[in-house]
Amino acid sequence: xxxxxxxxxxxxxxxxxxxxxxxxxxxxxxxxxxxxxxxxxxxxxxxxxxxxxxxxxxxxxxxxxxxxxxxxxxxxxxxxxxxxxxxxxxxxxxxxxxxxxxxxxxxxxxxxxxxxxxxxxxxxxxxxxxxxxxxxxxxxxxxxxxxxxxxxxxxxxxxxxxxxxxxxxxxxxxxxxxxxxxxxxxxxxxxxxxxxxxxxxxxxxxxxxxxxxxxxxxxxxxxxxxxxxxxxxxxxxxxxxxxxxxxxxxxxxxxxxxxxxxxxxxxxxxxxxxxxxxxxxxxxxxxxxxxxxxxxxxxxxxxxxxxxxxxxxxxxxxxxxxxxxxxxxxxx
Amino acid sequence: xxxxxxxxxxxxxxxxxxxxxxxxxxxxxxxxxxxxxxxxxxxxxxxxxxxxxxxxxxxxxxxxxxxxxxxxxxxxxxxxxxxxxxxxxxxxxxxxxxxxxxxxxxxxxxxxxxxxxxxxxxxxxxxxxxxxxxxxxxxxxxxxxxxxxxxxxxxxxxxxxxxxxxxxxxxxxxxxxxxxxxxxxxxxxxxxxxxxxxxxxxxxxxxxxxxxxxxxxxxxxxxxxxxxxxxxxxxxxxxxxxxxxxxxx
Numbered sequence: 056x057x058x059x060x061x062x063x064x065x066x067x068x069x070x071x072x073x074x075x076x077x078x079x080x081x082x083x084x085x086x087x088x089x090x091x092x093x094x095x096x097x098x099x100x101x102x103x104x105x106x107x108x109x110x111x112x113x114x115x116x117x118x119x120x121x122x123x124x125x126x127x128x129x130x131x132x133x134x135x136x137x138x139x140x141x142x143x144x145x146x147x148x149x150x151x152x153x154x155x156x157x158x159x160x161x162x163x164x165x166x167x168x169x170x171x172x173x174x175x176x177x178x179x180x181x182x183x184x185x186x187x188x189x190x191x192x193x194x195x196x197x198x199x200x201x202x203x204x205x206x207x208x209x210x211x212x213x214x215x216x217x218x219x220x221x222x223x224x225x226x227x228x229x230x231x232x233x234x235x236x237x238x239x240x241x242x243x244x245x246x247x248x249x250x251x252x253x254x255x256x257x258x259x260x261x262x263x264x265x266x267x268x269x270x271x272x273x274x275x276x277x278x279x280x281x282x283x284x285x286x287x288x289x290x291x292x293x294x295x296x297x298x299x300x301x302x303x304x305x306x307x308x309x310x311x312x313x314x315x316x317x318x319x320x321x322x323x324x325x326x327x328x329x330x331x332x333x334x335x336x337x338x339x340x341x342x343x344x345x346x347x348x349x350x351x352x353x354x355x356x357x358x359x360x361x362x363x364x365x366x367x368x369x370x371x372x373x374x375x376x377x378x379x380x381x382x383x384x385x386x387x
Numbered sequence: 388x389x390x391x392x393x394x395x396x397x398x399x400x401x402x403x404x405x406x407x408x409x410x411x412x413x414x415x416x417x418x419x420x421x422x423x424x425x426x427x428x429x430x431x432x433x434x435x436x437x438x439x440x441x442x443x444x445x446x447x448x449x450x451x452x453x454x455x456x457x458x459x460x461x462x463x464x465x466x467x468x469x470x471x472x473x474x475x476x477x478x479x480x481x482x483x484x485x486x487x488x489x490x491x492x493x494x495x496x497x498x499x500x501x502x503x504x505x506x507x508x509x510x511x512x513x514x515x516x517x518x519x520x521x522x523x524x525x526x527x528x529x530x531x532x533x534x535x536x537x538x539x540x541x542x543x544x545x546x547x548x549x550x551x552x553x554x555x556x557x558x559x560x561x562x563x564x565x566x567x568x569x570x571x572x573x574x575x576x577x578x579x580x581x582x583x584x585x586x587x588x589x590x591x592x593x594x595x596x597x598x599x600x601x602x603x604x605x606x607x608x609x610x611x612x613x614x615x616x617x618x619x620x621x622x623x624x625x626x627x628x629x630x631x632x633x634x635x636x
Binding site: 057058059060061062063236237239240241242243244245247248251252254255256257258259260261262263 | 438459460461463464465469470472476477478479480481482484485488489490492493494497498499500501502503504505506507508511512515528529547548550551
């Protein structure tokens, strides 16, 4: 859907997630904390889709940036007493961007399994640092005492999570807008070119390595902001934001929703967290089993994720309602 | 005297195996030059060294007066070196127009832009369309490259490379795997290419080579056996022995 032949206008269906989010805000006031968590994971998944779905970089270490952002916002407030939410986000963005640039410059010279292992190693190292550096991070107990001053000095974070939800929604909207611009830009078209055929991209003179480092840094920055949001909303940060587990979770969410489709990053986390929440209430010890089964079904029967299934159904419906047109209509 | 491309004592060994042995080669500006040789003569290795895919063991490569022996692929493309691949190397899931547009965007620097939409860069799209027009692919602009018939994929391969406005064009077996009636179409298109582009063609189809090339270099076991005009090459006894004899037997 990116590229020189794609129409960049925002279609009416693309407003549906935002309408749904606002409807959720008014209709489900008791679930706003959960809702804010979903929004944060959508932003995180969106950042992953930028490099995985468009750049073709397979990573098991995206939590490194999410976690660094989360701890940056946490330490800034709990240790340094800087409670302004925007300063927290900015600091997290800067730290994650720096980590993305430095690690990206090293690991993006490799590919495939080597790259996968290196991404995993980086988040594992950060996890170990967060675990051992207890004076700064609180170690295994986590870092409590995070405070968030009112946004713009006006909107206090309330008990019901109303402010938090809208705060995350605005952040996600900005993130979505930026990612969408990039995807439809020449840079986005160039990224799909790298994913489709790296050899050809080299041969037309693209400095592929630098292009990937740059988009990796952008993606890391967004993931860092998502992590900082989580810290601010929870007023706490623990070790569960780093390491393999959150990296795997976000990858599973994106695959469930559909990779390289922009809105797969929206659908995946919603489905994942609803399934998780429902199953965890009934089977607190076995809910991962349900997620695993769901993932197997999606990977076996719908390679494009849940959105891929919807696309197929729409294509079938279109070809049935217009039996005379032999050419199959496809949006991509 | 000016040259488009030159190599000096170019060598490449993989362990004990020498696949390029002191190759001195010169491509004149605007010339039509063919590189032929039996299988395993080292033609593709030679091209890969010229384009920067492989680093030579020793020797030097010059492109338009500049030494590029250690330059990256991207740097060589910026200096005017374009190539096509023996095995079709396209953005196969992307539309035909995007295949060309991506190349044009790289050349013009538009590819680095992150904010304005790709489809609003009309100048890129128009140039892409005129390239497709020139190669007879205008009707296929919206088709995914992988759905094109093979002969047209070979033409698209050339169109993509022309999007770079190369001064030196390396065609690695442009007619490989193409049925013979399509070979003619490819040759027609090749003959229409602007004469200010120096072209080095690597090809097995001898009819195509002898009709297209003004000069021919014969490579055997990593060494230049002989270089000359098509008539000289056709008359050369050694060439007949190692190469043509076997092909015309």
